Amino acid sequence: MGAAAAADDTGSLAGRDYLAALCVVLVWGTNFVAMKLGLRELTPFQLGAGRYLFAFLPLALFVRPPRLPVRWVLLYGLFQGVGQFGLLFLALRAGMSAALAPVMLQMQVFFTALLGFLLLGERVGRPLQAAMAIAALGLACFCADFFGRGSEVTVIGLVLTVASGAMWGASNIVVRRIRDIAPDFDVLSFMVWSSLVAVPPFILLSLAFDPPGTRWDWRALSMTGWASLAYLGWFATILGYAMWTGLLKRHPANRVAPFSLAVPPVGIAAGMLALGDRITPWQWAGIVLIVLSLALVVFGPRWRMRLRSPGAPL
Template identity: 60%
Template sequence: MRSQSLTRRDLLDAVVVVLLWGVNFVVMKFALRDFTPLQLGAARYVFAVLPLALFVRPPGIPWKWVVLYGLFQGVGQFGFLFLALQIGMTAALASVILQTQVFFTALFGFVLLKERASRPLQLGMLLAGLGLSCFAINYLLPGARGAATVAGTTLAGFMLTLAAAAMWSASNIVARRVQQGGADYSPTAFVVWSSSVAVLPFVLLSLAFDPESTRWQWTGARASSWLAVAYLGWVATLVGYSLWTGLLKRHPANRVAPFSLGVPIVGLTAGMLVLGEGITPWQWGGVALVVAALVCV
């Protein structure tokens, strides 16, 4: 049933998601030391599916929603994000830029679900646009472009991270459409079975595009990389997205999405402290504007 107010349980769920997903970006960087982005995508979702798929029944909703959620949230969001982190995006900045999904969600929610954007949300979208402009300046101005490259980001990495944010917002809309249909389903079952959708596309894409020399490199992966995959599959995906989907089940998308405000704070801190990542002045401006935009919401 649709709820208008947030309970203590909802707030606790949101805090747990923030912590899990904030650390998530550093964990991805560790895993990408031994896996290609497509291999990591396949491994993440194999862990997310097994062994729970053996014990959890499929959710009682039309399979088209399960497939769409798996493609948007799995193949789309994390396919783009893993590739971005490999070719030119830091964990710290990815945690910020990915939160523009809040505003993609509001835009898609207005177009597809007729959820009207409030004035604070409209102001937030304006500030977010200015923030993205600050990020873009790093790649447009000659002097700033060199600094951005030194800081570990590229224009391609930036654009791929934005694409990942758009895919995340699309999965939010799918979850909301399921809720609007009045279906009574288990968020955990929804996440487990939608995760199974992502495995085969990642495997096929890896076979098609990964260099042949990398096909068997997973056999020599370090234990820390496998632990990172386990975290991504079991903790960040099963626990994180089950809680997130549960929130979307109980509340409108534009009410839930802003709780991701805390993710960039955790992600920035973890990226700089654990990985020693740097941020340029223009990027700090973009961070400040995006966070201000989220605060407005």
């Protein structure tokens, strides 16, 4: 009991945590391709409603609502569902590229650390500070490439993607607050029922802003469109976010959030293979810096301990 508590206090991750983080990275890295394919046939608000309807059904028939105050389920559904992905889908439609989106979305790391410090009093250690600085350089490389290409990515797409990252950071903080009041809450139940929260707002937004000519006709949706919705709903949302939320449930937000820095390299590779995206020298430089920052986050505390105690195991 004491050892487990100490591990949690220091933010140490076990082998299963690293495996979960790897699965999340692979699923989230490839889900940007599914988003792009889905947006060929659906509007951003329709894609959002469809994604979370798939995430809610059919699991809701077998999973009971979480034993949590309703406000936390509502807040998470609004921040993570309508906020993060509503803005991201709009960004992808407004001119954000599939290759750059997973990189700019990593602004959530900074928003999570800032909100964790301001609202939860979480400490930002030196390894994390150094990793964030290196990641910022990586993001700067992608921004340099963005300004160099100019016409391929719009300013509004960039702004919406950064705002999406802010909503992701806010949802991370909601999970941390839930962990404080209910450490043993059921992650799967939480993910399934918080998905329902996002469906009505997306439907209302579609009815309010989508042109009448784009109103839903599910019979016209291709197999690719259905596969995109299923992948986004069942894998990227339920599987990915259940694992992600489980990590946040067990560890401080500023210790978990940087793992998402590995999503951009996977996303870029998926874009190259599936969509024919081209990788520029600036983008390769950004990838290297981001992966380096992730390595520092994962191994930094261990390396620091090794320097302080030369006999300590790596």
